[in-house]
Amino acid sequence: MKPKFKVVKKLKNLEKRVQAVKNMYDVTFLTAKISKDMEKEVGLRFRNEVDPEGRPWKGLAVSTLNRRQGLTRAQRKVKTRRRRGKTYKEIEAEMGLDKGGASSLFRAGKKRQSTRPKILQDQGYLRGSIKARHTKTEAIVGTSMKYAAVHNFGSPKRKIPQRRFMGLNRGQRIKYKDWIIKWKKGQLR
Template identity: 25%
Template sequence: MAGAFIQVNLKGQTELVATLNQLMKNGGDLSPALSQIGEYLLESHHARFQLEVAPDGTPWEPLAPETLKRKKGEDRILQDKGYLRDLLSYEASINQLLFGSNLEYAATHQFGREEDGIVQREFLGFTTGPWNDGDEMLAILQDHLQAS
């Protein structure tokens, strides 16, 4: 998947790692659970686009005055035509979930590009705190484990 995607290292996430290990031991094929997580992540990311916040809840950097002028007053951030938000996708296999965007400029916005004056507006990642993506993903995996 070209563009921008997230890779998760589960070190320190003992409950999630234990659940994944149990799933692989019992069933081997995690694709149903990973597809469900992919759908959940689409919803979670779309909600953050509405709020215009990074996964940690930090508001995205406001648009520069010259950008606002070019956009003729449209002030939605990273949503000019909605492609970045609407073309997020995932690929689930028996033991892997890829989530992100195949748009080339996705990485530019995720990480910023200082030499061109484009600030970082992180949009890919897992939310923590009261609205915790990890809790939801764990619940999905546990449901799958119980059904196995």
């Protein structure tokens, strides 16, 4: 019985070695692994709202927050004036509203969102468009959305701040270099 067990054990080791050699010559295994990991990292950046280095994205503009909360134009005007320290009485006089009109705008308006709106995820199209693919020599993560570059790099002309979600950080570079070394040795799984 013992000799058979040793033979089976040696065959299992041989099978692992053969698979490692196959993986060593199949570069698409490596590029597929790297591209999937890069896609996962971009998804984490959207979830945590940080750039590749872990710095938080710049917050949303007041106008964007108001639009997402479903406030009417009159409600936004009242909210802006309240932020500037004016009383409801002063606002009603400025806007020509009846007594109690400024505060009643919020009671009659849409219900506000209970959670903080997510940055770059109004409808979720950009985040959902991030896809990974690979070739024999490349690991690629990208999007087909035309406005992605404007958000990733920013646009001072259009007053859109830079909120990087694409790119490699130092930790990823080290991890992928380690994977390449392991792949060359036939140890990457």
